[in-house]
Amino acid sequence: MALYSEKVMDHFTNPRNVGKLDDADGIGEVGNAKCGDIMKIYIKVRDGIIVDVKFNTFGCGSAIASSSMATEMIKGKPLSQALELTNKAVAEALDGLPAHKMHCSVLAEEAIRSAIKDYYDRNGIAYDKAQFPDPHDEEEHTDDD
Amino acid sequence: MTRTVYVDNAATTAMSDAAIAAMLPYFKETYGNPSSLHTVGQVAKEALDGARARIAALVGAKPNEIYFTSGGSEADNQAIRAAAYNGLAKGKKHIISTAFEHHAVLHTLKKLEKEGFEVTYLDVHSHGNITSEEVAAAIRPDTALVTVMYANNEVGSVLPIRRIGEVCRQRKVTFHTDAVQAVGHIPVNVVDDNIDMMSVSAHKFHGPKGVGFLYCRSGVPLKSLIEGGAQERKRRAGTENIAGICGMAAALAEAIGNMQANMAKERALRDKLIAGLSAIPHSRLNGDGKNRLPANVNMCFEGIEGESLLLLLDAKGICASSGSACTSGSLDPSHVLLALGLPHEVAHGSLRLSLSEYNTEEEIDYIIAEVPKIVEYLRNISPVWEALEKGERPHLI
Numbered sequence: 072m073a074l075y076s077e078k079v080m081d082h083f084t085n086p087r088n089v090g091k092l093d094d095a096d097g098i099g100e101v102g103n104a105k106c107g108d109i110m111k112i113y114i115k116v117r118d119g120i121i122v123d124v125k126f127n128t129f130g131c132g133s134a135i136a137s138s139s140m141a142t143e144m145i146k147g148k149p150l151s152q153a154l155e156l157t158n159k160a161v162a163e164a165l166d167g168l169p170a171h172k173m174h175c176s177v178l179a180e181e182a183i184r185s186a187i188k189d190y191y192d193r194n195g196i197a198y199d200k201a202q203f204p205d206p207h208d209e210e211e212h213t214d215d216d
Numbered sequence: 217m218t219r220t221v222y223v224d225n226a227a228t229t230a231m232s233d234a235a236i237a238a239m240l241p242y243f244k245e246t247y248g249n250p251s252s253l254h255t256v257g258q259v260a261k262e263a264l265d266g267a268r269a270r271i272a273a274l275v276g277a278k279p280n281e282i283y284f285t286s287g288g289s290e291a292d293n294q295a296i297r298a299a300a301y302n303g304l305a306k307g308k309k310h311i312i313s314t315a316f317e318h319h320a321v322l323h324t325l326k327k328l329e330k331e332g333f334e335v336t337y338l339d340v341h342s343h344g345n346i347t348s349e350e351v352a353a354a355i356r357p358d359t360a361l362v363t364v365m366y367a368n369n370e371v372g373s374v375l376p377i378r379r380i381g382e383v384c385r386q387r388k389v390t391f392h393t394d395a396v397q398a399v400g401h402i403p404v405n406v407v408d409d410n411i412d413m414m415s416v417s418a419h420k421f422h423g424p425k426g427v428g429f430l431y432c433r434s435g436v437p438l439k440s441l442i443e444g445g446a447q448e449r450k451r452r453a454g455t456e457n458i459a460g461i462c463g464m465a466a467a468l469a470e471a472i473g474n475m476q477a478n479m480a481k482e483r484a485l486r487d488k489l490i491a492g493l494s495a496i497p498h499s500r501l502n503g504d505g506k507n508r509l510p511a512n513v514n515m516c517f518e519g520i521e522g523e524s525l526l527l528l529l530d531a532k533g534i535c536a537s538s539g540s541a542c543t544s545g546s547l548d549p550s551h552v553l554l555a556l557g558l559p560h561e562v563a564h565g566s567l568r569l570s571l572s573e574y575n576t577e578e579e580i581d582y583i584i585a586e587v588p589k590i591v592e593y594l595r596n597i598s599p600v601w602e603a604l605e606k607g608e609r610p611h612l613i
Contacts, residue, residue: 080527083524083527084527084528084531086597089597090597091602100599104560104561104564104600105559105560105561106560107521107540107549107560107561107564108521109598109599109600110599111599126597127597127598127599127602128597128598128599129519129520129521129598129599129600129601130521130524131521131523131524131540132523132524132527134521134524135524135597
């Protein structure tokens, strides 16, 4: 299908890291069902490293592919590095997303940040609040079609 | 090689052999312009006149009541604008329609609202239909036009057009119907159905794309949308698409000739498909269960999103469509499903399967086998489904 790159279709039809972690150290959930996208990311952290990551996603093909790619990109990485992951990097790793699907990669970035914030909160680790803007601000959709 | 099971016939259909054969002579042999005086042109004109007479007879019209257009959208635009401005000239600025019309109608009405017209959009209720009484109650002394679709393209409801037409005739209000999904599929007769104006598109009944017609009853004023030459009795400028028009005539003749057999076959396949897919827990049939196009199936599956469902079906060779936001290119799900009162999150998980007489029972069995597996897979990775199953979120269907 020409709508998506081969990479997107690969990560959509064979998603990596799909599932849940019952003993997760941090869980991030972003999006809302009304808008058609919800992403939930589970992380397991040891010595500041994301040793395992899983996701569940309700959404379109690019939302599932973005979740899959984003989890691949942070697995085994230090939290500091995971926090630097941008939606653009996720989209680029997928060989691009159609313009009206870029918000799916934004959701992936937000879900990861949200899971890391949850980990910090659970463990009483101090952080700069400015690093975690309220993801709900991003959900304001503008209908410009 | 994956097989192809095409069940998106409400979007477009494969052309029939008869339609293709009817078009071919008009590319190289009879290529004339019907407006030309010479023999080559006049032969083309004879073909045009013949197609017009044939099409008119097939819908119960007179040949001079048929105006060829580029398709259903153009016919909708022209009919609605003509009737609106004709009303305006008499001081009438009110239009009645429904909330689930095709965008060709809705967007034209939105433009007219900006120009000062007032539009009443009748509620289509949870079952996706209206009554002629509801139309009658909405008619006002300043109502210029009632425009109500014959059958809905997404959920397949067939509307009570004959009775709505009767009401409009009694109250002397112009009545237009977008019959793009009906003509060639169910019996339509402009006289029996009390229709003043009707839009039709060829590619929905195995004809070519880019051609359709507007029926406009004698005596109902019609203005041109496109200025230019004197074609179509000065109501539609531009050299006629002779090949397309002849292809449309052949396709319509075939569709109407085989209609009873096609309807019976499609109904059986449709009902089998609905029964098979309804076995999926937390699913729902959308649209009118009784007054329904023979070939339309529209279901919602809770906890999943329609575009991912379509992509996975496509990987299995099944070509369908969805009212999910992601497939529409906008962020809201289909206005039709929302008009039925479905919550956004349910509307996102919709699947439309629109059949044709070319489908086989074996294909239906294949769909019934594949869809539940894909729905289950998507539900297993869906946090919405997880919340539904845990009781953290109430099931809506």
